[in-house]
Every structure is written in C-alpha cells, then in structure tokens.
Amino acid sequence: MTTRDIAVTGIGLVTPAGTDADSTWRTVCAGTPTAAIDPALGDVPIPLSCRVPPFDAQALIGPQVWRMDRFTHLALIAAHEAVRNAGLDPATWDGARVAVVIGVGYDSKDLVVPAVRKLMDGAYHSLSPLLVPRTTTNAAPAEICIALGAHGPSMAVTTACASGATALGTARDLLLADRCDIALAGGAEAPCHPLPSACFAQMGALSGRLHDPQGASRPFDVDRDGFVLAEGAGVMVLERAADARARGARTRAYFSGYGSSTDGYHYAAPRPDGTGIERAFTAALRDAGLGTADIGHVNAHGTGTPINDRIEGAALARLFDRHPLAVTSTKGVTGHTLGAAGAIEAVLAALTLEHQTVPPTANLDQLDPDIDLDVVAKVPRPHRMEAVASNSCGFGGHNNVVLLRRA
Amino acid sequence: MTSTYDTVKTALTSHFNIPADTVRADSTLEDLGLDSLAVVELLCVLQDELGMTVPTGHENLKSLQLTLAETVAIIDEAQPSARAAEVLA
Numbered sequence: 001m002t003t004r005d006i007a008v009t010g011i012g013l014v015t016p017a018g019t020d021a022d023s024t025w026r027t028v029c030a031g032t033p034t035a036a037i038d039p040a041l042g043d044v045p046i047p048l049s050c051r052v053p054p055f056d057a058q059a060l061i062g063p064q065v066w067r068m069d070r071f072t073h074l075a076l077i078a079a080h081e082a083v084r085n086a087g088l089d090p091a092t093w094d095g096a097r098v099a100v101v102i103g104v105g106y107d108s109k110d111l112v113v114p115a116v117r118k119l120m121d122g123a124y125h126s127l128s129p130l131l132v133p134r135t136t137t138n139a140a141p142a143e144i145c146i147a148l149g150a151h152g153p154s155m156a157v158t159t160a161c162a163s164g165a166t167a168l169g170t171a172r173d174l175l176l177a178d179r180c181d182i183a184l185a186g187g188a189e190a191p192c193h194p195l196p197s198a199c200f201a202q203m204g205a206l207s208g209r210l211h212d213p214q215g216a217s218r219p220f221d222v223d224r225d226g227f228v229l230a231e232g233a234g235v236m237v238l239e240r241a242a243d244a245r246a247r248g249a250r251t252r253a254y255f256s257g258y259g260s261s262t263d264g265y266h267y268a269a270p271r272p273d274g275t276g277i278e279r280a281f282t283a284a285l286r287d288a289g290l291g292t293a294d295i296g297h298v299n300a301h302g303t304g305t306p307i308n309d310r311i312e313g314a315a316l317a318r319l320f321d322r323h324p325l326a327v328t329s330t331k332g333v334t335g336h337t338l339g340a341a342g343a344i345e346a347v348l349a350a351l352t353l354e355h356q357t358v359p360p361t362a363n364l365d366q367l368d369p370d371i372d373l374d375v376v377a378k379v380p381r382p383h384r385m386e387a388v389a390s391n392s393c394g395f396g397g398h399n400n401v402v403l404l405r406r407a
Numbered sequence: 408m409t410s411t412y413d414t415v416k417t418a419l420t421s422h423f424n425i426p427a428d429t430v431r432a433d434s435t436l437e438d439l440g441l442d443s444l445a446v447v448e449l450l451c452v453l454q455d456e457l458g459m460t461v462p463t464g465h466e467n468l469k470s471l472q473l474t475l476a477e478t479v480a481i482i483d484e485a486q487p488s489a490r491a492a493e494v495l496a
Contacts, residue, residue, distance in 0.1 A: 063424040067445070118455075125463050126455040129447040 006172050007244035007251040008404070010086025010237030011347045012078035012186075015334050016050035016230050020081055024344075025351050028333045029380045031360040033214045035207075035228040035335055042194050045201045046208055048216055049192040050230035050335030061147070067130055068143055069108045074233035074340070075140035075188035076147060082184060083148060086237035087249055090148040098150040099180035101171040102235075103163025103187035104137040105339025105394070109195045111135055140188050152180040158339065160394030161301075163187050164234060165342025165402050169258040171238055181243055186235035187343035197229055203268065205305055217336070218363035219302035219329035220309050220375045227303040230335030234344035251407040253350040256387070257288025263397025270308060270393055274315030277391065280399035281319050284389065288403045292320050295403075296385030297358050299349040301393045302329025303336050308393065313371035316391075326383045328352075328376045332362030342392035346402045349390040353406050358383045411486070412479045414459060418452045436478065437471040446471065453482070460485045 013020060016034035017027035027034070034050040041047035057065045057073050060080065065073065079100075083090060090098075115131050118124075133139060137156040145154050153174055159166040164187020171185030191197075200206050207216040207226040217228040236255075244251050261279035263271040270276070285291060298320075301312055309329075316327065330348050337344055352358055357380050364377035390402045412432065419425045425439055436446055446469050454461040462485040467473060473481075 058424055063440075066423050067448075123455075126451050128451055129444045 004176060005241040006175055006238050006255040007241040007249070008236050008253045008255055008350055009239050009244050009249040009251055010082040010088065011252060011350060012081030012085060012235040013344060013347055014052055014074050014077045015232035015337065015344055016052055017334050019053055019055045019077070021085070021347065021351070025348070028330050028348060028359045029357065031333060031362045031378065033217060033333055033362045035213045035216045037213055038192060040192065041197050044194045044198045046197065046206045046210065048207065048210065048213055048228050049197070050228055051192060052231055067134060069111055069134045069139060070190035070231070071104060071108050071188045072140045072143050074190060074231065075102055075235070076143055078186060078188070078233040078235040079144045079148065079184050082235040082237045088182065088237065093182065095149040095151040097152055097181040099152040099171060099174050099183040100141040100144045100150050100154040101157060101167040101174070101183060101185045102140040102144065103157050103159070103165070103167035103339050103343060104140055105158055105160050105163045105189055106191055106196060107135055107137050108190045109193040113193070113195055144184060150184065159398035159400065160396055161336070161338050162342050162392040162394035162398040162400045163339035164344065165346060165390065165392040165400035166260070166398070168236060168255070168343060168346055168402050169260060169400060172255055172258055175238055175240055181239065183238045184235055185238055186233060187340035188233035189338045189340040190231045191229055191338055192231050200229060207304065215363050217304050217332050219300070219304040219332050219361050220313065220367055220371055221364050222366045222368045224304045224306060224309060226305050227331065227336035230337045232334065232337040232340045232344055234340060234347045236343070236347060253353050253407050254405040255402065256405040257284040257290065257403030259284030259287060259401040261399045263399070265397050268395045270311045271397060272311060274311045276397055276399045277312060277315040277393065278319055280401045281389070281391070284401035284403040288405070290387055290403070293323050294387045295320070295325060295389055296383060297326045297349070297352055297388040299345045299352065299388070299390040300327050300329045301391050302331055302361070304331060309368065310370055312391065312393065313373055317372040325374060326358045326376050326381060327373045328358050329361045330359055332364065342390065342400060342402070345392070346390040349388045349402070350404055353385055353388045353404055356382060356385060411483050412475070414457055415453065415475065415479055415482070418449060418457060422452050430475065432476040433474050435472050435474055441471065443469060443471065460487060
C-alpha cells in the first residue's frame, strides 16, 4: 500500500444481471445473457435491449421518486447499496467532506421526446416545469447529494461510453487532492428508448441478431455484429486507504492507478492503430507503479462491434505481449450500458479480484482469429491475480483505464 | 366532495406518491409536501394526463397555502360543464 492508494470500501450495482452487486456477480459468472426483445422499443428496426429486472423504485428510493428520471433512479439505488456496503451512516458523516461524481453519457429520452411532441403542438402550458432538472445529466449526482446529505464537490462527468470510468478517476483525484474524505463515484444510464435505439441502429452499432436475442451480445466472437443497448448503474465508495483503515472499514480493493487519453481522431470510430488505448494503459500502470506483468486480468471494453473488439484486442495483445492475461467482456451478459459501463465493469473487476475468479464472456463460441488474446469463455475461470484493469472507450476517442490491486 | 376532488387526489397519490390517508380537503398544498414547481407539475398532470381544464393563469392557483378544497373549487369553476351551467343559468 502506498500513500496514494485509494481504498474501495463499498460497491453498488443495478444492472440487467441483477438489482444489487451480489446478484449481478452471480449472473455474470453464470454467463447468462440478458438481451431480449423489448416491446417498449416499439417498431424500431432492432428492438433489442438489456433491461434491469423489475424493482420497486419507491421502496428503494422514497416518495420523491416521482421527480426523477430513470437514470437517476438507477444511480440512487447503486449509491445507497454502495454506502451500506461501506458501513457508512450518512446521518453521522461530515457531509461537507463527501464528494459525488457520476458519469452519464447520453441522459434519458423518456421525458424529452413527449415534451418535444407537446412543443410541436404548441402545448406550452402542459410542459413539465421539472423537465430540465430531471433530465440534465447532473440530476443523478444532485439527487444522491440530497438523499445522502453529501455537501462536498459534486458533478456529472461525460465522456460517452467511458463516463463511468472517468467519474471514478475524477473522484480519485479529488481524494488525492484532499478535496474530500469520502467519494461516491460511478456511472448511470437508462437509454432503452426508441430514439437512441433507432439512432444507434442507423450507425450500424447494434447487433441485428433478432432471431437469437440471447446470443446478440457476443464480444470477441467471430460472428459478433454489434452491441445491445442496456441500462444500469454502478457506484463505488472511495476513501484514502489510511482513512479506511482508521475507521476499520473493509477494503475490497485498492484503486491504485488511473490512465486517460483521447484519440483526437474521429467523432465515433476508435483510432485504428489503438495507440490511444495503449497510452491510457501506460498512464495507469505508471500511476500505479506497476508493469504489465503485474496485471492478471482485464475487463475489456469489448462492446461486440467488429471494429472496437479488433482494435482493443490488438492494443491489449501488443501491450501485454503474451503475459498470462485473462481477458473478459462482461457486456456479453449485461449488454452495453453506455455511460454506466466503465463504473459497472470496474465494480465487476473489483469482484473478480476479490473472488480470484474471471467471469466468462457470454456467447463466445469461437474467438475471432484476428484477436490474439486469452479471452475467458463459457465458464468462470479461477485465476491468481494481484492486480486487474478495466478498460473503457467512448465516442469521441475517450480512453480510460481503472487499475485495481488486491486488498 | 366532488369528482374533481377524487381526480386531484388520484393525481396526488399516483403521480406524487403521497399516501392517500394524508390527503384531506383541508390540507394545504404545502402540507402535502409540494413546492412551487411541484404544484405546476400537478396542474400539468391534471390537464395532460387526466384531461381536466385547468386555469393555469389563475392568480391564486399556484399558492402553496391553498387548501385542497380551494384548489378543487378553482379547477371546478374552469370545467366546461361548469361554464355551460353558468351560461344556461
């Protein structure tokens, strides 16, 4: 442990694989895909999604649930779980020293689209006065701060599908700069709506495997054809390791390194040579004082699009050059939760490290021969690991790597 | 109480999750936990989702000190059936 080590003392997840961290972990380890035909997507070209199992939002959040959009519901549920898991009591903490950083990529369209219809009809007086505070991306951190009495720095960060990872890195920097003593950080997204679904389909980013919904999300498989839109949230409670030790908290992992880079190349496509991903990894390793040989596992971005997986796969193969690296993409189970993905996958990486078990990549029947990696398939693999990484990439060329060490 | 009262109560309990046993005719909007934005939201729900005619420009309607009975009376006055009754009278 170093003075720069940050302890992960609490985790919270709400994903298509489960409404808490334990159930999500079990489903991810079972390799059970969650993609299904989604009637709520109507007659869009590809009505597939991965939805969070039904939950009682009012019971989990409280009576004010009506004023929040779905991505905020998900963020709050994950935050509540993470705080409970950390053994913290918001009634007794010094809220002025608690920060909240939540990554949100695209916000929700559930409220915006009907409002636009009203606008087009000239129905100005029936527009909700809460449309703006409910749909701005900072709604999630704002409502977490209200619910938990957090009064330190708070913000939403957005780097598209890397937003959750960027939030974790930003929160870590706040702790290292002594701007707070506790940070709740993660990501949330609720994009399962016809508008983003149709637009991602127009981009050619979605799997069109309508005849086999469960097989649609198949990262690194030779027959992959795109991702499946998914919703979810993941939150970590972060503290300086010395503070966590002083209060007798259980440390689940150390957040030891963070690396960030930007391709500066294209608004949607990753840089073909993958050097942006390599730079982010190199920065994270340098930050942690580790080498590639120290990393036993990478939870890859692994969207299941032909281009992402090939470029990310090549970058990882170059970086790790035959070190015994067990790679997985948990998106095979969860689908792609966009701005939440980096946080959800960092939590799953922490659990991977804790359990010394790498979850399988669902639907990986035949590894793409162009991908020279040891990708775990079919069944979870027991694996000795002292450090792991979670990689995230976002439209616009954002690359972020969260590096965790064993507690 | 009128059916308008029941409709408003339904909006308060179903949209705002306010327990039904706390919704009373003499409760003020503030008593029910609504703030000024939530009152406007309530009026939008009434006119948009429940099809009521709501005089959103009424100078008193956005006061948090109105009781539910007073709110219902203002809305009742604006209903087409009430206006028709006035014309016929």
